[in-house]
Amino acid sequence: MPALLLIMDGVGDRGKETPLSSAKTPYMDELAATGIGGFVRTVAGGFVPGSDTAHLSLFGYDPHKFYRGRGPFEALGAGMEMGEGDVAFRTNLCTVDESGIIVDRRAGRKDVGFEELYRAIGEMEIEDVKVKVQHTVEHRGALVMSGKGLLEKVGNTDPHETGKPIMESVPLAEGAEKTARVLNEFTKRACEILASHEVNKQRESQGLKPANAILCRGAGIYQGIIPIRERFGIRAVCIAGGALYKGAARYVGMDVLDVPGATGTAETDLTAKARAAVDAAPDYDFVFLHVKATDAFGHDGDFDGKRRMIEKVDAEIIPRVHGLFDVIVVTGDHTTAVTARRHTADPVPFLFWHRDVRRDEVTKLSEQECARGILGHIAGLDVMPMILDYLDKSTMFGE
């Protein structure tokens, strides 16, 4: 039977009482009582992890080595294909005035025809580089450049504020000139396509701002990734609602399941996700199941919302998976403290279950209880080797 890595995004918290410590979680408590606990520092002591870097770590890929910018996670999460050396960006449709000044970085957010506009830009050749965009949600999208001699070390075209023109992308390192040049040419051509597009005439007739320009940011290169199947000898699959998590999973070569109802919001269908995990179990060694809303409640400062989401995960997921996986790990990718309303560096409560683990005094996945855990503090990069060891898929160093 495979391993299940269940990530409640941003589940750790600060304070005397926390969403985890105050949540009623009878099913996780049972796992904790027969499993072992501790904390995970997903990136490194004191580092505030991003969701992308934290997940790379948990998948066994050192983000200090393999994290080369956010773009590829967005593009892969949107289902785009990327190959070795391709560079990707996050994109926004925006509104510029007649003198080219940005008046709205999100083109009013009102999604009328956004997908059609992304399709109109579609794909183009610039020099010997293929440039392709794809719509994701609202005004957002992703851009992939495929070709030789690309480098992610280029500036954004997005100035991140209104009242300014679209920026020229500049090379930030030697060898990045071509990428900056292609991005600038793309921006010019895409803005021409957008400005004259029928959709924008309709938008203006409806009193909406035209989505007449495109902003790019978050350059990242897809490079040097040995797929998880080769690297660790496992077949791995991702069940997630949020595109970033699907993207992170694809980044390391996992399969990604499409689960209807998995939305990455508080209304996500946890039962459907649990069932998908159980259904996938026979075909995989490793199932990654991601729940996003705990993090969103943390960012909103909503203690009770976060607590209730944890209770929902407990009730809807754990009883469906317990007994059907050889290893069950329940943890988060980072702490998103409801008081701080942001990711913090506090290590994340960590629960590891296998029928043959040692025992400790931890009877609940919580900040207080895990302090008594036998695992102490482990690194994010330790998680995958530990899972492999309990799946009998580890290799020995030395003889």
Add this chain to the structure above:
Amino acid sequence: MPALLLIMDGVGDRGKETPLSSAKTPYMDELAATGIGGFVRTVAGGFVPGSDTAHLSLFGYDPHKFYRGRGPFEALGAGMEMGEGDVAFRTNLCTVDESGIIVDRRAGRKDVGFEELYRAIGEMEIEDVKVKVQHTVEHRGALVMSGKGLLEKVGNTDPHETGKPIMESVPLAEGAEKTARVLNEFTKRACEILASHEVNKQRESQGLKPANAILCRGAGIYQGIIPIRERFGIRAVCIAGGALYKGAARYVGMDVLDVPGATGTAETDLTAKARAAVDAAPDYDFVFLHVKATDAFGHDGDFDGKRRMIEKVDAEIIPRVHGLFDVIVVTGDHTTAVTARRHTADPVPFLFWHRDVRRDEVTKLSEQECARGILGHIAGLDVMPMILDYLDKSTMFGE
């Protein structure tokens, strides 16, 4: 008074009850009550340690840097001499048929004349390289190449299965061509010596398979080791039965005592080893005492055998050394779980005694108790500096 590092090989285990937790160990319990506990990850989190890499770590030598293959441990353990840049292999006498196909990788294991055959091969010059073999146990031996321009990055000649011919060694990295060439020429000459040797006529007349060929594997280079005396300023000595452990100790420059009755098996004379440690104490700063059988019982899945071996160590060694060493460390090199019957990555219970340590709640060297230890999880490489500190032999980093 010196420090004692007592290693029970593979002593850690998995499960609710373990050999350590169920063993009656009154003498260790006394040490634990006045000492401090925790866990040691001898190699690194999640890594499954080999015995060789784990011991290097415990001796203060980072195996990621200093481990360059198994061969030298075998050769040094067999008492052979090695110098900087020498390359060593493990060897098997084997049986090949008239067309050169291996029919038995161990020449029937029946040791009639094996030592004489190794002596017959003895030593030869190939190009400007001196090649020397030595018998160890049964069909096994070690080979050392001494000369310039050698590299351990060469393939085995041992195909690790019967029904195949002896393999040509191939260079696996630039600069390894000479080593491969010498190994192939050695193999040819050694097989000629073996095939025509009188011992094999005797073996065949007794109905035994001839030991008419030799297989080499596990190339390793002896390189870059600063002896422990220079590196840490201590005189160190090893008391062990198993050749690998003597080899690991010599690898870092320890003296190795020959203790009659120390066999590396469950029948080893623990009393003799304890006495040897006590006798050596006045002449050394650091005594490494190794007990092998706990690991062997783990590999056999023999919970009770492992538990009894721990009890024997407790009764026969601890009372003899307590009070005669300034520092006593009792731990293992890795976990060899009786359920998994192999080395696992689980950290190893660790006990540190000195008259002036802090106190914790640990009253027994066991997986459960050590979870409450003040030391938490330490790295294998932390052990030697910690011992040096309590011996007042540490150096300060900074001022």
